[in-house]
Amino acid sequence: MTELLAQYGLWLLFAVVLAEQLGLPIPAVPLVMLAGARVADDPLYGVLALAVAVAASALGDAAWYVAGRLHGHRVLRLLCRISLSPDTCVRQSESTFTRYGIATLVIAKFVPGLSTLAPPLAGALGMKPSAFMLFNTAGAVLWAGAALLLGLLFAAQIDAVLDALAEMGIYAAALVAVLLALYIGWRWLDRRRALRQLQSERVAPEDLLAMLDRGDAVTVVDVRSGLITEAEPVRIPGALHIELEQIGEHLHRLPRDLPLIVYCACPNDVSAVRAALKMHAAGLKHARPLRGGIDGWLAAGYRVEGLEARPS
Template identity: 30%
Template sequence: MGSVLELIDRFGYLGVAGVVFVESFGVPAPGETAIIAGAVAAGSGHLNIFGVAAVAFLAAVIGDTLGYEIGRRGGRPLVHRFGKYVRLTPQRLDKVEAFMTRQGPKVIVVARFVEGLRQFNGIVAGLSGMHYRKFIAWNALGAALWVGLWSTGGYFAGDHIEQIAKAASRYLVVAVAVAVLAVIAYVWRRRRHRHQVDR
């Protein structure tokens, strides 16, 4: 957090946007931390919180859209060739793609809050042939929720953000698991309802 705060202190909004942007199309970077650092800076009067949230949201959406285009145009050969440089191995790609295929586009929202999925959901959505408009809609919703959560939390937490982040991380896995189960239950109910209607 200290090094990211220094980065944001030096480059301001551009620092927040840059880190979030590169993370969103697959480069391992502390995008979440950059948003929190920007929000902390806003809380101390160095930046405007609405400016931090706006640039982070735009960077997240544009970065994911670039990832989508990489996946759609480059396909698996490109990812297999260069994925190792951003820790996207063929095995990890298969797991992420299978998960997204099973759960549908709604998982793009949940993926924003999961390390590993967040960086590659755009690439995998492009690879799997997800419709562009559908991807953009769910991606924008996920980015808005993600940026809103961390920018608000960082702004109001101020100097206590590190202690809060440590406490929150204990429950994050549980929260994500509950969200995923809710999506699965929703999809299962929809399929069951359709099956009964078809009868």
């Protein structure tokens, strides 16, 4: 294994970091730390490893940033399909962007889930390419540098582990494969657990349209984040805009015994489901998520109107 890392370490490092940033469930930090363990004997290798890790990270992030610019917030749906990160990370990413703004890109790689979702979200929100590259590269340098430093500090322990694996021979490869399989399996189970929470009964867009056309006493609630509504300032006619985090403050404004249809703009309607669950817990038992959210509504060609200011 030591010889393998010596011969192909930088290429392997590039491939793993790129794969992780493209959304595959492959942890890159351990390999960056292995590279850091070699810095004591070969300082130049550390410089090369830092450059390779940053370049691979920037390449993967740039691809998702461009996808976000071209396809908007909808690209996150694709990302959630190929990634094992729970869909709730999309909403968490939006909240982090709301709180920290462009500085989110500097800390993104230190936050599980946010690392992959931040670049397409930055593109979807219309962040300037120059600003994205500057702050995203700064974050990549900090992330890779921190992992290399950890590898350098624990070089003796890492060498001991490598020596033990070398003695194990082929069993070492089997052990690594088992550990990787366990990691991917845990992430998959975590995703399935998250998806099971989304099995609430949904309302189809055509059914909601029929309710509105008949003049039914139905209340529609838009729980998209402020960042998303700024990028796409339209709503389903008559919808109340109440962000998910502020649902509790506005429960008194919502009818307890009439239909409540909640929608968002996120994969698997996760924010709408979470809002509906909060309403159920507060006794609003008729709250149901809209299937497909605002994207499904727009795709069906149904009417929309300009978004009013958030209620105070």
